[in-house]
Amino acid sequence: MKSLKRRQIHDRFMVSLLVVSTIAVLLPLIIIISHVLIEGFSALNVEFFTEELGSPSRAIQGRPTGLVHTILGTIVVDFLALAIAVPIGIGAGMMLSEYPEHMLNPTLRIMNDTLNGMPAILKGLFAFVLIVKPMGTFSGLAGAVALSFVMLPIIARATESALLSIPWTIREAGLALGLPRWRVVLSTVMPAAKTGLVTGILLAFARAAGEAAPLLFTSFGNNYLPDRWYGFILNPVDTLPQRLYSLAISPYEQWHSMGWAAAIVLLLFVIITFVIARFLTRNKMQQA
Amino acid sequence: METKVKPFRIKASENNIPKPINDLSKMDIRLETKNLTVKYGSVYGVRDVSIPFRNKTVTALIGPSGCGKTTYLRALNRMHDLTREAKVEGAVLLENKNIYDADINPVIIRRKVGMVFQKPTPFPTMSIYDNVVAGLKLVGIRNKGILDEVCEKALNQAALFDEVKDRLKSPAVSLSGGQQQRLSIARALAVEPEVLLMDEPTSSLDPQATLRIEELIHTLKKDITIIIITHNMQQAARVSDNTAFFYVGDLIEVGETKSLFTNPKKKQTEDYITGRFG
Numbered sequence A: 001m002k003s004l005k006r007r008q009i010h011d012r013f014m015v016s017l018l019v020v021s022t023i024a025v026l027l028p029l030i031i032i033i034s035h036v037l038i039e040g041f042s043a044l045n046v047e048f049f050t051e052e053l054g055s056p057s058r059a060i061q062g063r064p065t066g067l068v069h070t071i072l073g074t075i076v077v078d079f080l081a082l083a084i085a086v087p088i089g090i091g092a093g094m095m096l097s098e099y100p101e102h103m104l105n106p107t108l109r110i111m112n113d114t115l116n117g118m119p120a121i122l123k124g125l126f127a128f129v130l131i132v133k134p135m136g137t138f139s140g141l142a143g144a145v146a147l148s149f150v151m152l153p154i155i156a157r158a159t160e161s162a163l164l165s166i167p168w169t170i171r172e173a174g175l176a177l178g179l180p181r182w183r184v185v186l187s188t189v190m191p192a193a194k195t196g197l198v199t200g201i202l203l204a205f206a207r208a209a210g211e212a213a214p215l216l217f218t219s220f221g222n223n224y225l226p227d228r229w230y231g232f233i234l235n236p237v238d239t240l241p242q243r244l245y246s247l248a249i250s251p252y253e254q255w256h257s258m259g260w261a262a263a264i265v266l267l268l269f270v271i272i273t274f275v276i277a278r279f280l281t282r283n284k285m286q287q288a
Numbered sequence B: 001m002e003t004k005v006k007p008f009r010i011k012a013s014e015n016n017i018p019k020p021i022n023d024l025s026k027m028d029i030r031l032e033t034k035n036l037t038v039k040y041g042s043v044y045g046v047r048d049v050s051i052p053f054r055n056k057t058v059t060a061l062i063g064p065s066g067c068g069k070t071t072y073l074r075a076l077n078r079m080h081d082l083t084r085e086a087k088v089e090g091a092v093l094l095e096n097k098n099i100y101d102a103d104i105n106p107v108i109i110r111r112k113v114g115m116v117f118q119k120p121t122p123f124p125t126m127s128i129y130d131n132v133v134a135g136l137k138l139v140g141i142r143n144k145g146i147l148d149e150v151c152e153k154a155l156n157q158a159a160l161f162d163e164v165k166d167r168l169k170s171p172a173v174s175l176s177g178g179q180q181q182r183l184s185i186a187r188a189l190a191v192e193p194e195v196l197l198m199d200e201p202t203s204s205l206d207p208q209a210t211l212r213i214e215e216l217i218h219t220l221k222k223d224i225t226i227i228i229i230t231h232n233m234q235q236a237a238r239v240s241d242n243t244a245f246f247y248v249g250d251l252i253e254v255g256e257t258k259s260l261f262t263n264p265k266k267k268q269t270e271d272y273i274t275g276r277f278g
Helices: A002-041 A046-050 A056-060 A068-098 A105-117 A120-135 A140-164 A168-176 A181-192 A194-209 A240-249 A253-280 B069-075 B106-112 B128-137 B144-157 B177-190 B207-220 B233-239 B257-262 B267-273
Strands: B029-040 B043-054 B058-062 B086-094 B113-116 B195-199 B225-229 B242-247 B250-256
Touching (some): A046 A068, A140 A194, A240 A253, B029 B225, B043 B069, B257 B267
Parallel strands (some): B058 B225, B195 B225
Antiparallel strands (some): B029 B086
């Protein structure tokens, strides 16, 4: 009985170790979110969502100032990046999971993992050479291309695992009906993997939405709203992570609190994306 | 799956291929394998198997687990194309044309040689109706009249129509396991194959559903050629006209079901069907 007692104590000790690590994981998250909320809340007002930033004097003199151009810029750049990365990423993911015997498959896998591990700033540098240099200007497009390099490998890998989670027999059943292989993947495997696909795309989106490094010398930043709508694509454009950085390193007290507010908006931006996605992927067929 | 590899014997000649008891060669042969060998890398799945399948008959493939039945069956509609390690040698003649010839499109072959799997395989996001007509709809047949007709016919053939006629639009995954398996059969029948391959179609079903599928096989035999794998000896005896016994990748014996079960020519066959091993 003594040894049983000891084992029970041992067990409790091990479980408490797990609890400690759980808290260690959760605590930073809670501290970060609460700190951001406390610091940034005071700077959040209607003007924050309706006015452009302008020069520092606006904030210092208490004139209306905000980050509407940053929020709009982030939406344009992020969704443009998504539009570039989703078709290519899903295509690559399909190649990885559905054509394991293809001779390009092993190469693609290595390349994709390398791209995933590559520092984001290098992707920005590449987009700079690819888009900014020929265009002669920083632009939202360049930023989107840089971010799409961040999204691509994540989407490809997530697509692969989402498709692989669908039993192989589904594909064979499709093929046995005399359907071409691409048709089987597109009409039976992809719909079944929908939830996994959307989740993967969102993970990539959330990850890229938080990247500042690749945007610093591609979309560059801008204190003002563009004159015309396509200015978001063809001219230098502001984005939340990069603006957050600029505000934080600025010497103005007022801009610092605006930076915290920008952090709140960035957090919300990511959270709302997740909520929408959860809502969209509620599939009645799969619940049955 | 553990496969014991026996040293490869001398290349089979016409002489040492087991001859079917009733001389099948003179009859209406729909599908035939000649010296069919499937290798996974250097491991043999099946070796040198030659079986003729007569039109509108049922042939049962029996043998212990890992003996190559499934490997053999999957070679008959080029399912091994998807497995990089698998290599197929010899010939599978469908109406006297080798389906492994370079100019043959496997998609066309699989349209003629359908397949039903061990576990039900409904397409999870599709309704019952869409599942049944998938083979037609997904190649561009959109005429609702035709699709409705095919759907009803196939479901009737699979003895499922009465159970689902009021809920054709509900998800296929809402059906029970036995119904899902009959749905899989209906889907395979909807494209009107000439040959139907069934890989242990009743292994995951209860006796009631098994019975229905066996009845179904009897009915289908009027129109198509069926090759069925089964671990259930009684089932083989009940549903098949001919039986082939496989052991460790070799075809040991093939012939009329009745004589194979009552009067096996080979010792191994006798040991297996009397339950001494396997």
